[in-house]
Amino acid sequence: MFAVFRPARKVTRLALGLAAAAFLAACDPVPTGGGPSINTSKPVPVALLVPLGSAQSGDAVLAQSLENAARLAISDLSDVQIDLRVYDTAGNAGTASAVAAQAADEGAKIILGPVYAQAANAAGLAVLNNNINVLSFSNNSKIAGGNVYVLGNTFQNTANRLASYAGRAGKGNMVIVHSTDEAGEVGRAAIAQAIAGGRASNAGAVPYERSQQGVIDAVPNVKSTVEASAANSIFFTSTTAGALPLFTQLLPEAGVSPQEIQYIGLTRWDIPTQTLALPGVQGGWFALPDPGKAQLFRNRYASAYGGSPHPIAGLAYDGIAAIGALVGAGREDALSGAALTQNAGFQGVGGIFRLRADGTNERGLAVATIQDKQVVVIDPAPQSFSGAGF
Missing domain, CATH: 3.40.50.2300 (Response regulator)
Structure with missing residues (x-):
């Protein structure tokens, strides 16, 4: 940051419409490349990198809110198992690099987070040779590209x-x-x-x-x-x-x-x-x-955790839901770059979004x-x- 879906399946856990960030259209053909092979019949290891332990004010609350939103998304998936593993970056690039490498060594197939641009860039470099993609919470398009994608609104x-x-x-x-x-x-x-x-x-x-x-x-x-x-x-x-x-x-x-x-x-x-x-x-x-969809997420989060989500917590939900949708398609290349950037996009907590081949994103805004x-x-x-x- 600046200092600053499952096809054609109706998921009922979130009757209000968030459900597993369903594909907006039939999934495009997905060529292999730019990501690890996965076994979709088993829990998929996903690393979540959050700034817990940071000295910066508010980062502890942010970290917990991101984890809560990710777990909320997991609970809303249907017939997809996610093995979420949470790692503390302490809000800095050096630790982010180290824990990203640790996550790769421990079997992570994709990394969700971290928040800050330098940390996200460092995490991406740390796992580049492992053929692992990083869905960061940053909105800084300068770090986008290669195996690093930005989920934040740019x-x-x-x-x-x-x-x-x-x-x-x-x-x-x-x-x-x-x-x-x-x-x-x-x-x-x-x-x-x-x-x-x-x-x-x-x-x-x-x-x-x-x-x-x-x-x-x-x-x-x-x-x-x-x-x-x-x-x-x-x-x-x-x-x-x-x-x-x-x-x-x-x-x-x-x-x-x-x-x-x-x-x-x-x-x-x-x-x-x-x-x-x-x-x-x-x-x-x-x-x-989209104000209506954003309010549905806030209500869902409050019902589950008794409070309001951090303003960017929805990015963690979006990331997990998109991963779940892709894994739910049953392809071993579900987490490849080509799959992540399928053109139809996803329905997220704030409306439609899609990842682009250059690592940036497009989001439907009101x-x-x-x-x-x-x-x-x-x-x-x-x-x-x-x-x-x-």
Whole structure:
């Protein structure tokens, strides 16, 4: 992270619809290659790498939530046995490399996790010669490729979805406002790529240093760029914990009204919920997982464990459910790269998703706005990869 399915079978354990992340369509032909052979009639060893033991605040809760979600997914599988083996990475790359190698030596056929980008990259390198794939919880596409896949929602997914929607809605002449740190630069590149894909037009980019003074200094530049280009939208890379609240306060004061210029966010604007009360975010657009499916997962998790899941816990459920679906197809090459990237995709806890051959992913996202301090979906998440939004 940035510092930051079974075909044609109805599974009844989760009548609300999560069930084993069923294939979205008939499974594509799966050529052999890029993964170990497995015996689908026996429990399949899966290593789960979590940041338990990390000194970073919150990692212990995150680790437990990921394990809970993985075990919840296992309990919802039908006629598939998963032998889950949990390993502690302590949240660092060196330990992740060591425990990934240990997991391979102990028979793991695939690795689920770890969370952080450097740790995921190290784990992938550690098991590369073992022909084992890694489904990391990172959203950093820089580490994707080879035997490492990222399950986290990427900036590119969000940028593509929002640029496409903005273009259709007549708000596609965009000014990109981005911080100059790594996350901001990656976000800027994702938005620029989405624009270059024909979804919108690039009206310019305004960088800012990630500080209060940096935001203050950038406001006149944003205004002049919007006016000079006749832009009708601003695409922010900033987060609700960073520059977004200040931008959405200062830009309207400077005359860049959100009633005239569409504000768009690359990150979630509904977390934390206090953000919804900010005057400047009212009417802004952002993307999020299918709210209905996400709520079903939260309810299911709360019923099983008596609390709320961590915001990324669903990635562990998705990973296990996808593995279970592939193993359930009965093929010895079920965990090969070709199988993992089958084009039909999977139905996950936040909607449809599929892994790509380059190690990145595509996820079906909804477009939402904030009205009267409430989240309102204005364009539902697509239900297939051939539908609207892709």
